[in-house]
Amino acid sequence: MMTTDIAGDIVAQGVKLVLIISMVAIVPSLLVGLMVSIFQATTQINEQTLSFLPRLVTTLLVLIFAGKWMITQLIDFAQLIFQQAAHLVG
Template structure:
């Protein structure tokens, strides 16, 4: 296994990780921003107000995006196993 192969596998792994996690992080960011705007407008400065909507939004995002996320992770894993002889040999 050459250093180029290792760096290519690492690059693909990082790409898949960012691709899979970015929608969930985006959902959390948008919900946090909406709650922050709501807190600024109403002058409610309760710190715990942000957590419950964010957790629910992330949970719903994972629930709806799970098949898409799993598909990308399975494709990456199948690619690794399909080329295992190239990596080990």
């Protein structure tokens, strides 16, 4: 039987997974953006593409290399949800 505690746990697991997966893609881009900003501040170069392209490339590289892990985590979570749903309904 589905209770509020079980529903809360499922939602908490989902939110935790979303945060972990999004942080894997966001944190490297944030670090590269910080390094580019420091470089722009020290050299006083204010080119917009200089701040955008390294972050874009970093995000794409992270998605290429960590994409399989991200998809695996999402599939495992979906399978867990369906297995729990089968037990909770009956």
